[in-house]
Amino acid sequence: MPTANLQTSQLDPTTALFNFVVEAGDPLAHEVKQGQILRIVDLEGNQAVDTLFYNAHDYSDRYSAQDTIREQGNIYLTTGTQLMSTSGAVMLTITADTCGRHDTLGGACSTESNMVRYAIEKRYMHACRNSFLKCTLQWKNGLTKRDITSNINFFMNVPVTPDGKLTFADGVSEAGKYVELRAEMDVLLVISNCPQLNNPCNAYNPTPIQVLIWENDVF
Amino acid sequence: MHTDTLWKETVPGGATWSHVIKKGTALRITDLEGGANVAAYFLNFENTMERFNLPDTLKAQHTARLAKGNVLYSDMGRILCSITHDTVGWHDPIAGLSNAALVEKKYGAASYQDHRNDWHQNARDSMLIELGKYGLDGRDLQATVNFFSKVQVGESGALQFIPNNSQAGRYIELRAEMNVLTILNTCQHPLDPNPNYEPKPVELTVKHVGPRSPDDVCSNLCPENRRGFILTDFYHL
Numbered sequence: 001m002p003t004a005n006l007q008t009s010q011l012d013p014t015t016a017l018f019n020f021v022v023e024a025g026d027p028l029a030h031e032v033k034q035g036q037i038l039r040i041v042d043l044e045g046n047q048a049v050d051t052l053f054y055n056a057h058d059y060s061d062r063y064s065a066q067d068t069i070r071e072q073g074n075i076y077l078t079t080g081t082q083l084m085s086t087s088g089a090v091m092l093t094i095t096a097d098t099c100g101r102h103d104t105l106g107g108a109c110s111t112e113s114n115m116v117r118y119a120i121e122k123r124y125m126h127a128c129r130n131s132f133l134k135c136t137l138q139w140k141n142g143l144t145k146r147d148i149t150s151n152i153n154f155f156m157n158v159p160v161t162p163d164g165k166l167t168f169a170d171g172v173s174e175a176g177k178y179v180e181l182r183a184e185m186d187v188l189l190v191i192s193n194c195p196q197l198n199n200p201c202n203a204y205n206p207t208p209i210q211v212l213i214w215e216n217d218v219f
Numbered sequence: 220m221h222t223d224t225l226w227k228e229t230v231p232g233g234a235t236w237s238h239v240i241k242k243g244t245a246l247r248i249t250d251l252e253g254g255a256n257v258a259a260y261f262l263n264f265e266n267t268m269e270r271f272n273l274p275d276t277l278k279a280q281h282t283a284r285l286a287k288g289n290v291l292y293s294d295m296g297r298i299l300c301s302i303t304h305d306t307v308g309w310h311d312p313i314a315g316l317s318n319a320a321l322v323e324k325k326y327g328a329a330s331y332q333d334h335r336n337d338w339h340q341n342a343r344d345s346m347l348i349e350l351g352k353y354g355l356d357g358r359d360l361q362a363t364v365n366f367f368s369k370v371q372v373g374e375s376g377a378l379q380f381i382p383n384n385s386q387a388g389r390y391i392e393l394r395a396e397m398n399v400l401t402i403l404n405t406c407q408h409p410l411d412p413n414p415n416y417e418p419k420p421v422e423l424t425v426k427h428v429g430p431r432s433p434d435d436v437c438s439n440l441c442p443e444n445r446r447g448f449i450l451t452d453f454y455h456l
Contacts, residue, residue, distance in 0.1 A: 060357045066273075066315025069378070070409055075313065076376040086343075086357060088320055101376075105283065105313070107274020112296030116279050116447045129294075145268055146358045148294075160372040164284030164309065166277050 004100025005079035009180050011037060011214050018213035024206030025195035027131040029139040031056050032183045035216030037095070040191075041178040042155045044207035046171030048194040049154040050108045050128045053083060053091050056186035059143055061087045065104040065150040075160055077102040077152060083181070091187055096180035099173045103158040106168065108132065108151050109196045118198045131192035139188070153194075154179050156201050168199050226425040232418025235345040236403045237352070238425075239264045240395040242455075245303065245428045248403070248421050249390040250367050254383070255419040256408040257366040258316055258342040261291055261299045264400040267355055269293045273312055273362035279443040283372060285310040285364060288440040290396070290447060297451045298444075299399045301437040303428075304392035307385050311365040314378065316342035317409040326416040339416055342406040349402050366391055368408040380410035394428055394437075396451050 013019060016039075022028045024047070032038050040049055055061035067084040069075050077083075079097040082090045107113075110129035114122040129148060136143040155173035160166050195206050225244065229251070230236050240246050248257055263269040272294035280289055287305035290298045302310075322341040329339040342363075350359055369384035393401075407418050431438060431448070438448045 064315070064362075066313065066362050067318075070314045073378050074376045075372055075378070086360070088318055105274060106278055107272065110275075110294065110296070112294070112450070113272075113275045113279065113292075115450060116275070116292065116296045116443050120446060120449065150274055150362050158278075160283040160376070162371055162373060164282060164371070166281055166283040168278065 006098060006100050007079040007096045008098055009039070009096035011039065011180070013212055016212040016214050018211070020211050022191060022193045022209050022211060024193050024208060025126050025131065026193055027135040028189070028191040028211060029135040030189050032187050032189050032213060034183050034186050036183050037180060037214040037216070038092070038183065038189065039178050039180045039212040040154055041176065041210040041212070042099070042173045043175065043210055045175040045177070046155070046173050046203035047207045047209055048156040048196065048201040049209050050192040050194050051152045051154055052132065052149065052190040054147070054188040054190070055085060055091070056188050059147055059188070061085045061089065062147065062149055063091060063152070068104060075105055077104055090184045092181040092183050094179060095182045096178070099155055099177040099179060101157060101172055102179060103153040103156040104150070105160070105166065106153050106156060106158040108192060109194065114198065122198065125197060126195040128192035128194050128196070132190060135190045153201070168201055170200050171203055224424050224426050227422065229420055229422050230403070230405055231420045232405050233340045234405050235349045236423065237349045238401055240300065240393070240399050240401050240425070242395050242397050243427060244425055245392050245394040246401065247304070247390050247392040247424045247426070248366060249388065250385045251387060251420050251422055253385060253387040255367045255385060255405065255421050256411065257421055258346065258363050258404040258406065259366055260346060260360065260363045260402045262359065262400040263293060263299065264398040267353070267359060267400065269295045270359065270361055271299060277312060279447065280441060283313065285312050288436045290437050290444055292447060296447065297454050298396040298447045300393040300395050302391060303394045303437060304390065306389045307367055307391060309369040309384060310391065311368040311370045311408070313372070314365060314370050314408065314410050316346065316363055317406050318343040321409055325414065329416065340406055342404045345404045345406065346402050353400060365408050370410060378410065380408065380412060382412070397454065
């Protein structure tokens with residue numbers, strides 16, 4: 001295990017202004033205002049939460065995996081990570097993390113990539129990028145496939161070795177583990193609670209997650 | 220196999236280049252002096268909403284580096300282009316593009332007014348300008364690769380730029396698997412520790428290539444690539 005920056009939070013779920021369970025295979029699009037705290041809870045363990053963020057006032061300015069990795073000099077996300085946008089702005093900061101390591105290289109599954117990775121016949125299985133597209137249809141406001149970009153996989157474990165190998169490994173998360181982020185600007189949160197059945201990213205058993213948001217004055 | 224060179228040019232350091240590489244041809248990029256970096260991005264010219272997808276490329280081939288045998292996947296399960304020849308061995312798919320703030324912080328400001336064509340350029344703004352020539356913008360620019368550069372990931376996940384990854388004369392050859400809009404930029408790698416603004420030139424050549432042979436190094440790299448070529452062949456039916 002790399003250095004996991006474990007950090008718990010004192011926030012009380014009963015004081016959250018938004019408290020929502022996303023079933024496995026479901027999407028969620030929701031705005032998070034500057035200063036608000038977003039918590040994502042892995043309710044049953046080993047669930048991949050595919051997540052995108054957009055500047056709520058300019059969707060062309062969006063989460064950038066490569067800029068985030070390069071600016072912090074590390075491929076794993078944990079407490080202290082600043083999520084960078086394509087324009088170089090800090091979108092959110094990870095303020096608590098009881099899992100210790102989150103991926104942003106592995107991307108989201110799609111029906112097309114499932115055909116490549118597993119078998120041509122896998123085309124008809126549910127996939128994250130279909131959920132992302134459903135988000136764009138529901139959210140509208142100009143959001144389309146063009147805006148679907150490299151995402152974060154909260155709770156997912158994608159180790160890279162010094163000789164340049166990349167694998168999808170068994171999860172390091174467990175039931176009740178969570179990650180908490182402070183929004184540094186108004187952002188649009190887009191989630192696909194991953195339906196993947198073909199690899200260990202969900203322990204072959206996709207499960208629900210919980211999304212909570214607190215106002216910035218709860219402290 | 221007909222391999223006559225159809226096109227040849229030198230791209231100076233800090234410059235941007237684009238072209239629709241046609242199916243049936245290949246682009247060779249040669250590091251002329253050693254230490255070049257070529258940021259690259261690819262889109263399906265027939266439908267630019269289909270574009271290079273870095274995560275699909277890495278996870279299909281179980282790799283966090285690019286080298287001979289690897290292919291570059293689009294987000295639609297198809298192959299945009301294939302690395303059929305490579306004398307470098309490691310190309311960086313992780314660290315992304317330099318930007319205006321990074322270049323000014325590392326090298327200082329150097330305006331066009333004061334420095335003419337030696338002004339300081341950055342990969343991101345340059346790529347956005349080039350994409351604009353095709354009616355595209357920042358929404359169309361996703362994760363990119365850096366040819367000729369090596370960034371190693373340590374056990375803890377930390378990045379380390381490895382200098383001298385490429386020497387003069389080293390090259391990479393990309394075979395187009397569809398008509399692929401290719402955007403290249405020769406600014407320095409964003410993690411290059413060289414404190415001086417010294418982007419290096421590369422030579423580009425385009426040539427005809429024959430159809431894929433049964434022992435093709437890219438399609439035989441892994442079962443995933445064989446399926447990727449099946450889906451790409453179907454696209455052309």
